[in-house]
Amino acid sequence: MESTILCYHKVGPAAEEGRRLNIEPNRLRSHVGFFSRRKYRFLRACDLSVPWTPRTVCFTFDDAYVSTMFHAPAVFEEVGARATYYAVSGRVGKTSDWDGEAARPLADWDTLLAVQSRGHEIGNHTVNHVHLADLPIDRQKFEIGQADADLRSRGIVPRSFCYPYGSHNEDSVEILGHSGYGVAVALKKRLASSDDSRLSLPRIVVAYSDTLPMLLYKLFLKARIRSRKPGPPYG
Ligand SMILES: [Zn+2]
Numbered sequence: 001m002e003s004t005i006l007c008y009h010k011v012g013p014a015a016e017e018g019r020r021l022n023i024e025p026n027r028l029r030s031h032v033g034f035f036s037r038r039k040y041r042f043l044r045a046c047d048l049s050v051p052w053t054p055r056t057v058c059f060t061f062d063d064a065y066v067s068t069m070f071h072a073p074a075v076f077e078e079v080g081a082r083a084t085y086y087a088v089s090g091r092v093g094k095t096s097d098w099d100g101e102a103a104r105p106l107a108d109w110d111t112l113l114a115v116q117s118r119g120h121e122i123g124n125h126t127v128n129h130v131h132l133a134d135l136p137i138d139r140q141k142f143e144i145g146q147a148d149a150d151l152r153s154r155g156i157v158p159r160s161f162c163y164p165y166g167s168h169n170e171d172s173v174e175i176l177g178h179s180g181y182g183v184a185v186a187l188k189k190r191l192a193s194s195d196d197s198r199l200s201l202p203r204i205v206v207a208y209s210d211t212l213p214m215l216l217y218k219l220f221l222k223a224r225i226r227s228r229k230p231g232p233p234y235g
Pocket of ligand 1: 065125164165
């Protein structure tokens with residue numbers, strides 16, 4: 001069984017948010033509309049912990065930018081769907097200092113709580129937006145466990161985790177398992193399969209230039225070719 005798990009970042013007009021890791025609200029609406037018209041079930045990432053059914057799609061948004069939290073939730077609610085947003089607990093209400101000169105404001109606690117209360121999921125994206133695979137196990141435990149505690153202390157209930165930059169190793173997976181997380185998402189440019197570990201699910205990054213036809217090409221042709229088991233090319 002497959003599931004389409006998509007990874008977005010900012011959602012806003014290019015004049016404000018630029019093009020890098022951004023998508024304009026109407027383009028997001030066209031993506032959501034496609035899956036809605038075809039009667040896909042929209043899952044939050046936390047919903048991926050249960051046995052999968054055919055035709056599911058999961059929209060995730062990394063970093064919980066102000067622009068994303070302003071524009072995206074309503075796009076899903078228009079079709080009765082919900083999505084998942086990953087907050088960096090040490091940067092809530094500040095800026096994305098990992099974006100360099102392109103740093104943009106991140107949603108504050110009140111905004112995260114308001115979006116959660118509308119049925120969306122706010123997930124754990126570490127304290128400091130680090131490459132977990134580069135860190136010793138104690139630092140990884142801090143980044144995962146402290147972020148969990150920070151979110152909970154503010155009333156956010158994180159039920160899934162997102163690896164910054166997709167970076168993780170066996171230690172990360174083990175810590176998450178012991179911390180009670182049933183789902184963690186990474187980046188692998190292919191559709192997720194029910195054979196994948198739920199603590200290392202691949203997502204496909206959606207870019208500014210991904211018009212609906214381009215997205216469909218990426219998802220249903222390119223990603224499918226990548227999903228195939230490696231073997232002799234002309235065997
Ligand atoms: Zn991120």
